[in-house]
Amino acid sequence: MEHWPWYVSGLALASIPLIHWVGLSRSLAVSGRVTALVNRVRHGRADADPGMTGDELARAVREATIAAFGPAAVGLQSEAPAPTLAKRLSMLNHVVFLLAMAVGGFVSVWAAGGWSAQMTLRAPIFSEIFGGQAWVTALVLGGGGILVGFGTRMAAGCTTGHGLCGVSRFQKGSLVATAMFFGAGTLVSVGLEFLR
Amino acid sequence: MRVVGTGLVGLAFGFVMSRVGFTSWDLVHGMFAFTEFHLLFTFMMAVTVLVGAWWGLGKALPGRPPTAPRGMHPGVIVGSLLFGAGWALSGGCPTIALAQVGEGKLAALYTVGGIVIGNWLYSIVHERYFKWPTTTCLDE
Numbered sequence: 001m002e003h004w005p006w007y008v009s010g011l012a013l014a015s016i017p018l019i020h021w022v023g024l025s026r027s028l029a030v031s032g033r034v035t036a037l038v039n040r041v042r043h044g045r046a047d048a049d050p051g052m053t054g055d056e057l058a059r060a061v062r063e064a065t066i067a068a069f070g071p072a073a074v075g076l077q078s079e080a081p082a083p084t085l086a087k088r089l090s091m092l093n094h095v096v097f098l099l100a101m102a103v104g105g106f107v108s109v110w111a112a113g114g115w116s117a118q119m120t121l122r123a124p125i126f127s128e129i130f131g132g133q134a135w136v137t138a139l140v141l142g143g144g145g146i147l148v149g150f151g152t153r154m155a156a157g158c159t160t161g162h163g164l165c166g167v168s169r170f171q172k173g174s175l176v177a178t179a180m181f182f183g184a185g186t187l188v189s190v191g192l193e194f195l196r
Numbered sequence: 197m198r199v200v201g202t203g204l205v206g207l208a209f210g211f212v213m214s215r216v217g218f219t220s221w222d223l224v225h226g227m228f229a230f231t232e233f234h235l236l237f238t239f240m241m242a243v244t245v246l247v248g249a250w251w252g253l254g255k256a257l258p259g260r261p262p263t264a265p266r267g268m269h270p271g272v273i274v275g276s277l278l279f280g281a282g283w284a285l286s287g288g289c290p291t292i293a294l295a296q297v298g299e300g301k302l303a304a305l306y307t308v309g310g311i312v313i314g315n316w317l318y319s320i321v322h323e324r325y326f327k328w329p330t331t332t333c334l335d336e
Contacts, residue, residue: 145310
């Protein structure tokens, strides 16, 4: 399958978070949806994750106190506005979104003529580096996947949330996150080049 | 109806990731090792377009929900380092891995399984040891 040239690719890639934000009033999130699903399975309830930190709750309570009794009640002028808790998306919404991404991959390959399934990544350089043994592939991909899942939850964002959306809004955390994951990726990939 | 819209955006995302070439382990490897610049240019182009688009949208739709800041906390640095290493090994960020499965590159099922396990593991570790907030992009 031919890939789009980089300028078409860049435009297409940028359109996804825009459509998501305009159409669904939310930032595009992928690891966040995985987190929501894992929480649901772990705790059995969608809202078991409190959704607010202690600090946020304290601010919200103070804000409500000001609303009811005036600023004198808390002895302070107004500061940062209290966060409002966004309405939670349903679990169905997350499942549909994640499965739809797989369907998108299917449609892409199928429309290009000829979908087939193999237990590989169909990547010659990957095979060159790691060889063709099934257990090595499982170990590298499974182990890498664990790092991805652990790291994206720890950093509260992945390529989408930090790399695309956060960087383009000049968010400090996202700029740092993107520099870190790109740097680590470069270190590992340059190292892997020596195995070729 | 909201679910239908969500599904369409997800489908478009998977399709674009496939056509762009992000689902190719070899191209991702080339991007990180600086031996292949297609994905690097693609990513920089996308970010540049988004910078202008957020600005324009902010002017055009002032009443829309603002996007919350994504600030620093200790997990950003360590988590992102782990994520980058894992991405370079598996070739998959969460979106890529799912799109790869759809493409018929079924070895990516290992990546997807690993991502779920890793996410789960971190939630346990976080509850025991860490205290910083773990809001995601969805909470914006």
